[in-house]
Amino acid sequence: MLPIDLTGKRVLVAGVADDNGFGWAIAKAFAEAGANVCVATWPPALNIFLNLLERGKLDDSRQMPDGSMLTFERIYPLDAVYDNLESTPADIRENKRYKELGDFTIDGLAARLVADFGEQPLDIVFHSLANGPEVKKPLLEVSRAGYLAASSASAYSLVSMVQRLGPLMRPGGAVCSLTYMASERAIPGYGGGMSSAKAQLESDTRVLAFEAGRKWGVRVNTISAGPYASRAASAIGIIDTMVKYCAANSPLPEELSAREVGTTAAFLCSPLASAITGSTVYVDKGYHSMGMAVAPPTEDRAPR
Numbered sequence: 580m581l582p583i584d585l586t587g588k589r590v591l592v593a594g595v596a597d598d599n600g601f602g603w604a605i606a607k608a609f610a611e612a613g614a615n616v617c618v619a620t621w622p623p624a625l626n627i628f629l630n631l632l633e634r635g636k637l638d639d640s641r642q643m644p645d646g647s648m649l650t651f652e653r654i655y656p657l658d659a660v661y662d663n664l665e666s667t668p669a670d671i672r673e674n675k676r677y678k679e680l681g682d683f684t685i686d687g688l689a690a691r692l693v694a695d696f697g698e699q700p701l702d703i704v705f706h707s708l709a710n711g712p713e714v715k716k717p718l719l720e721v722s723r724a725g726y727l728a729a730s731s732a733s734a735y736s737l738v739s740m741v742q743r744l745g746p747l748m749r750p751g752g753a754v755c756s757l758t759y760m761a762s763e764r765a766i767p768g769y770g771g772g773m774s775s776a777k778a779q780l781e782s783d784t785r786v787l788a789f790e791a792g793r794k795w796g797v798r799v800n801t802i803s804a805g806p807y808a809s810r811a812a813s814a815i816g817i818i819d820t821m822v823k824y825c826a827a828n829s830p831l832p833e834e835l836s837a838r839e840v841g842t843t844a845a846f847l848c849s850p851l852a853s854a855i856t857g858s859t860v861y862v863d864k865g866y867h868s869m870g871m872a873v874a875p876p877t878e879d880r881a882p883r
């Protein structure tokens with residue numbers, strides 16, 4: 580057998596706050612491949628996530644195929660909009676959800692990883708986070724602040740993470756993120772400048788792959804996932820329509836599962852993918868390859 584074997588590797592998955600999103604499925608796939616998994620969680624969602632875990636509400640989702648339970652080596656607070664505490668606005672540092680957490684910035688995350696595990700603590704960094712406060716607004720109505728906030732949380736966060744975590748990665752390391760096809764085709768309803776942020780993320784993936792490859796031997800890729808009804812995606816307001824439309828019109832006429840994104844992530848970040856870098860890899864049942872809709876989603880033509 581040709582195994583995806585990540586035994587002895589440490590992964591950081593940034594953007595896990597429940598068991599509904601891609602981040603959870605990705606963390607689980609890495610754990611199934613034998614990696615030690617740390618996660619980083621947005622401070623406003625951290626307490627709820629810790630409570631769900633403590634009260635056993637996520638135990639069903641924590642079940643691993645071998646009968647063991649998914650465990651995280653560490654759960655770090657992270658607001659990926661902030662690079663260091665000095666440049667973080669006082670109202671955030673003083674906010675009740677943030678002030679007891681220590682350094683929740685990307686610099687703080689890097690420092691905690693070094694304090695907990697030593698100088699080169701990481702093999703894999705997975706960026707599974709995005710935020711667009713005006714995502715429901717069409718681009719024609721998006722404010723400058725909303726557009727820049729989407730870019731900051733959803734695109735520059737990756738650049739900053741590679742800048743700060745790249746030096747902590749062991750040789751053969753891999754970085755990966757999640758993008759969406761709205762970066763290259765117009766998807767009505769995916770607003771707020773999020774389409775622009777995803778275009779930045781994909782372009783940055785190519786440039787970071789070159790720079791981080793030459794500097795640290797680290798690979799950088801992004802997975803372009805099909806629509807999936809996570810918590811963040813539900814905020815768009817039309818995610819169910821997007822999921823049904825894609826399932827009805829894809830070469831593989833079925834809904835995408837988070838696990839399919841997780842297993843691709845495990846492969847892409849494993850030594851089996853050692854020659855893949857700078858790529859946008861579609862995990863969308865082939866929808867990106869279509870040039871014409873087959874049919875609108877209707878009740879009698881429901882996806883399998």
Ligand SMILES: NC(=O)c1ccc[n+]([C@@H]2O[C@H](COP(=O)([O-])OP(=O)(O)OC[C@H]3O[C@@H](n4cnc5c(N)ncnc54)[C@H](O)[C@@H]3O)[C@@H](O)[C@H]2O)c1
Nearest residue numbers: 596600601621658659708709710757759806807809811812
């Ligand atoms: N769900 C989809 O249809 C879809 C499709 C393609 C790509 N994606 C991408 O997948 C990634 C994961 O999203 P998801 O759909 O699994 O939803 P999700 O809600 O599970 O994940 C988004 C995470 O980002 C976190 N987050 C938001 N702002 C943050 C910040 N400033 N700092 C740190 N964390 C922050 C949230 O707390 C949440 O945990 C995102 O990049 C998203 O754009 C999603």
